[in-house]
Amino acid sequence: MRTQVGIVGGGPAGTLLSHLLHREGIDSVVLELRQRETVETTVRAGVLEHDTARLLESTGVGERMEREGAVHHGVELRFDGRGHRIDFSDLTGKSITVYGQQEVVKDLYRARDEAGSPPIFEAAATGFEGLETDRPKVRFRRGARFDPEAGEIRFADGSAEEEVECDFVVGADGFFGPSRQAIPGSVRKEYTRTYPFGWFGILVEGPPSTEELIYALSERGFALVSTRSPTVQRLYFQCDPDDSVENWPDGKIWAELAARLKSRDGSWKLEEGRIFQKGIVRMRSFVTEPMRYGNLFLAGDAAHIVPPTGAKGMNLAVADVRFLAKGLTQHYRDGSDGLLDRYSEVCLRRVWKASRFSWWMTSMLHAFPGEDEFQHRLQVAELDYVTSSRAASTSLAENYVGLPMDEM
Structure with a gap:
């Protein structure tokens, strides 16, 4: 051939x-x-960066994405029981597409x-x-x-x-x-960083709990809420990478997610549904040159x-x-x-x-084994700074929506 x-x-x-x-x-x-x-x-x-979505559109394979994908103009960072929105459109003029x-x-x-x-x-x-x-x-x-x-x-x-x-x-x-x-x-030459935790992920048949992704830090660890479609939701929480899905019946999963995502004023509710997939994702960074x-x-x-x-x-x-x-x-x-x-x-x-x-997002939002209250308070301070400083919010937004591909 x-x-x-x-x-x-x-x-x-x-x-x-x-x-x-x-x-x-x-x-x-x-x-x-x-x-x-x-x-x-x-x-x-x-999660498609702004330029990724535009590339698919411009090359003729983005029609269904435009019709069925969900365009998000921001994300929420939640800590100390309070949510803080990072407004991508205001900070960068760009968005992401969940597809x-x-x-x-x-x-x-x-x-x-x-x-x-x-x-x-x-x-x-x-x-x-x-x-x-x-x-x-x-x-x-x-x-x-x-x-x-x-x-x-x-x-x-x-x-x-x-x-x-x-x-x-x-x-x-x-x-x-x-x-x-x-x-x-x-x-x-290979560079590797292995993280001492994994993500326990579930796919849920049910209504969405949020219109935009929620990244949450709690003393119990990290949690993430996202949407795959109007009827399918994806949720994660930080776990031991050597844990087993058999150790997590549905009720225990919902209780853990609720504890990590709860809001102080009780204004937000986690929508539950039928869990039809469970799995553990190991976390690592790897680069070869x-x-x-x-x-x-x-x-x-x-x-x-x-x-x-x-x-x-x-x-x-x-x-x-x-x-x-x-x-x-x-x-x-x-x-x-x-x-x-x-x-x-x-x-x-x-x-x-x-x-x-x-690495920065991971380090800011996860509880590391053996860390003390001092370390957790530093993470909260970092999140407080990121969400209260326009310059810091812009830095996060620029990276999240994607650095310009035109510069390549």
Whole structure:
């Protein structure tokens, strides 16, 4: 198989890149390990920065997002039982859009279907060749299924190894994919921060408790209230990352959330409903440098992970592939590699800024094991400053709605 750009990973990063390249007349092949149904039905958070939403609109895959997504003009920070709104529109003139990651992927798949080049699903990359040459290859096998119990990929009987020969390889296959490992350890440097807590998340069938996201700090720890749709709500609270969902019956969950989110005057009520999904998300920060090796480019979670507190994960992936698409377009249009040569440098500047913001939000809003009352009071003072100073509120708002992509 021959193409111009071989893309490993058919999530939002890889599929958006394929879509952007197609609009510029550049061919690509996308390999995705999972089944299409799995990708489309796995509910994932979807806080889209201002420029992310505008990019989807301008490239023809934002129609359903405009119709079904919820535009938010601020968030609430709640501490000491009082809510304080950060007004994005007033402070930055921008907004965010809440629209699930799986919905973004559905829209991108539909666009790739219409173009006649959807991802190849259940296709596992098995190796790479010639990454430092102008004809790199990606080896893969079809009929792949990941066995979570065995922790390995299994293949259908009779599946043979194939290869994609291309000009460039893009690894958008997440943290556990093989692309990053293809960069020699002597070249690759990795930075990791593991947080001593996780998020216990639930999906709830019921009415919304809030029109905008609520980030809450209490002496019991962090809590977050958000909305997925008019009938589905997503709520989180800080927990031990080694805890088990079996330890949390529904009644205990609602009691914990109510305790962390209660308002002093009793004016706010947490709406309950049928909990139909529970899970624990571990918290970590991760960055790998460089994001390019030869003609292999890393994008999205293959190169960086941030804690979800700052809502930056998918937005960073979008920024990566937006810049990469520009660089590849420049290469094929006039033979210049100026943007491609700057890919790692430019993207990492944004990655580290987003990592800083996500770390700051996480540190400000979570109870750390072993901390004393002094530390908690410092966090409250920080929140008090952020919500009472226009300059501090603007800094939070600018980062939350997203630093301008036009500067990339």
